[in-house]
Amino acid sequence: MSERNATIASSVGLHARPAAIFVEAAAELDLEVTIAMAGEPAEDAMDAASILSLMSLGAAHGDVVVLRAEGAGAEEALERLVKILETDHDAA
Numbered sequence: 001m002s003e004r005n006a007t008i009a010s011s012v013g014l015h016a017r018p019a020a021i022f023v024e025a026a027a028e029l030d031l032e033v034t035i036a037m038a039g040e041p042a043e044d045a046m047d048a049a050s051i052l053s054l055m056s057l058g059a060a061h062g063d064v065v066v067l068r069a070e071g072a073g074a075e076e077a078l079e080r081l082v083k084i085l086e087t088d089h090d091a092a
Contacts (some may be wrong), residue, residue, distance in 0.1 A: 002074035005038060006085040018057035018089040023051045029077050031069045038064035044083050045047055048081070 010018040021083050025047040034045035035057065045068060046053035059065055065085065067078050 001068055001070045002078055004078040004082050005064050006082040007065060008059045008061055008065065009086045010055065011086045011088055011090045012056055013028075013062050014057060014065075014085070018052040018085075019051055019055070020034045021089060022081065022084050023049055023054060025081060029069075029073075031071045031077055031081055033067060033069045033081065036066050036068075038066050040066075042068070 008014050010017075014022070029049075033048040034042075034052065035048040036042070036045035037059065044065070046057060048054070048067065057065070063068065067081055069078055069087075
């Protein structure tokens with residue numbers, strides 16, 4: 001299983017716009033990707049391709065989340081998703 005940490009960069013956190021961008025990218029993958037707040041047990045991870053899961057996560061600017069995926073291409077997929085989370089989509 002591949003795992004990557006990402007720090008939420010959007011100034012208002014993982015709200016509607018950045019969450020939608022992230023979910024769209026996660027849904028395009030042929031992998032199951034999960035997301036959880038850093039420090040939470042792996043069994044509490046949520047489906048990263050679910051907008052409801054992301055919104056309920058409540059990740060704010062500067063929070064660290066953990067992404068996990070397994071299978072061929074997992075490392076590359078997680079790298080792409082980390083870049084999305086670590087981009088401030090609220091910047092003018």
